[in-house]
Amino acid sequence: MMVGIVSLMLFNLADIYFVSQLGTEPMAALAFTFPVTFSVISLAIGFGIGTSAILAKLIGAGRQSEAALLATDNLMMTLILVLVVSIIAHWFMPPLFRLMGASEALQVYILEYMEVWWFGAVFVVANMVANSSLRSRGDTKTPAMIMAASSALNVMLDPLLIFGWGPVPAMGIRGAALASVISWVCVFFCVTHILYHRYQLLVFVRLNVARVLRHWLQVMKIGLPAALSNMLTPLAGGILTALVAQHGAEAVAAFGVGNRLESLSLLACLALSMTLPPFVSQNYGAGQISRVEAAYKGAVKFALVWQFCVFLLLLLLSGWLAGLFADSEAVRQPLLLWLTIVPLGFGMQAVIFLSASTLNALHQPIRAMRISILRLFVFFIPMAWVANYFGGLQAMFISFVVANTLTSVIAFLWVKKAIAKKAI
Incomplete structure (x- = not known):
């Protein structure tokens, strides 16, 4: 799982590294796109969670033919839904980015990137669902x-399409989007080939609308709350980006780098959050609640210790990292500030998504979604706004740590209560 997640993160890091060579404005433009692109990734994660939960149960019960039908119908519906969403969303880009605080100059770069990126959005989600089928x-x-x-x-x-070489013209930020889209298309054909030939989880059958809708509703019963929960993060990210934008394009560029580094820093715990649910679900189904409790508590302990070590490492390397990703002192200073404060809360942040994963595995997706709502809209955004108003960028970054800490305590108590109820 870690290898897979590292590969996904390298997409973002490679894009922002090569785009940073174009200057501060393209780099800031890429930061503005993050909440939008991550919302699509969040949708994909939610669909993947629902797919994996339902398919794994069918496969474990020996119902292979039913699993193949569900996997086929689910992938088809995913392709259709995301294609429709992509077409609609494409027309709302200019007003959305204006609302987020992007200047007219930055919007030129943003739209160049997003006009290409939306063509690949359908493959982003389809690949997540197809890979979840493999994992199930x-x-x-x-x-x-x-x-x-x-x-x-x-x-x-990336460098070929961004900067050009020989007969290939330099496309700038548009080239970064095209490189990603080409890669996603290649993934889609590879993974569907394997699902069809190796595992027979894709089949050619006569279309039955009632069956397709029944399968879709089965997946969405778990997947939709998970998707909505994940999509709250980029929504909040857009609001936070607008707050950071008050400090200039350089601060937004630094914040964008920080978001990418955050994903990489949480890598081990992200992988753990994706492998914990099937373990929890299997033992919950077998009535082994004591193993569920031991797994969850062990994961929480690991997350807190591991992420504290990551914080120390980032603190030691903060000067080098700031110099690596910043092309000017105006970008370096806010990035250095982010690196020395925000990672302190990563351990608590890991506890939050481990708790949400466990609740989804215990078939309580609504309660898992409440954790996200609590974190982002009760603690994170209100505290960030107040901190930014009274104390500026540094105070806002400190508020991130406080918000994660408060939410993690509540999330841990909710999971503990849920496990205790299952044990009765």
Whole structure:
């Protein structure tokens, strides 16, 4: 799982590294796109959670033919839904980014990137659902290998398409989006080939609307609350970006780098949050609640210790990292500030998404969604606004740590209560 997630993160890091060579404005433009692109990723994660939960249960029960029908119908509906969403969303880009605080100059770069990116959005979500189908079959290595190969392809295509070489023209920020889209298309054909030929989880059958809708509703019963929960993060991210934008394009550029580094810093715990749910679900189904409790508490302890070590490492390397990603002192200073404060709350942030994953695995997706609402709209945004108003950027970054800490305590108590009820 870590290999797969690293590959996904390398997409973002490669894009922002090569785009940073174009200057501060393209770099800031890429930061503005993050809440929008991450909202699509969040939708994909939610669909993947629902797919994996339902498919794994069918496969575990030996109902292979029913699992193949569900996987086929689910992938088809995903492709149709995201295609429609992409077409509609494309027309709302200019007003959305104006609302987020992007200047007219930055919007030129933003729209260049997003006009290409939306063509690949359907493959982003479809790939997540297809890979979740593989994992429900017990195969985590194949999707990791495919994602690693596609990430390597993206890293090679980025400089070629951004800066140009020989007959290939320099496309600038548009080239970064095109490199990602090409990589996603290659992943889609690889993973669907494996689902069809190796595991027979894709089948050619006569279309039955009632069956397709029944399968879709089964998946969405778990997947929709998970998707909505994940989509709250980029929504809040857009609001936070608007707050940061009050300090200038340089601060937004630094904040964008910080968001990418945050994902990489939480890598081990993200992988753990994706492997914990099937373990919890299987033991919950078998009545082994004591193992559920031991797994959850063990994961929480690991997350707190591991992320504190990551914080110390980032603190030691903060000067070098700020110099690596910042092309000017105006970007370096806010990035350095982020690196020395925000990672202190990563351990508590890991506890939050481990708790949400556990609640989803215990078939309590609504309560998992409440954790996200509590974190982002009760603590995070109100505290960030107040801190920014009275204390500026540094106070806002400190408020991130406080918000994560308060939410993690509540989330831990909710999971503990849920496990205790299942044990009765």
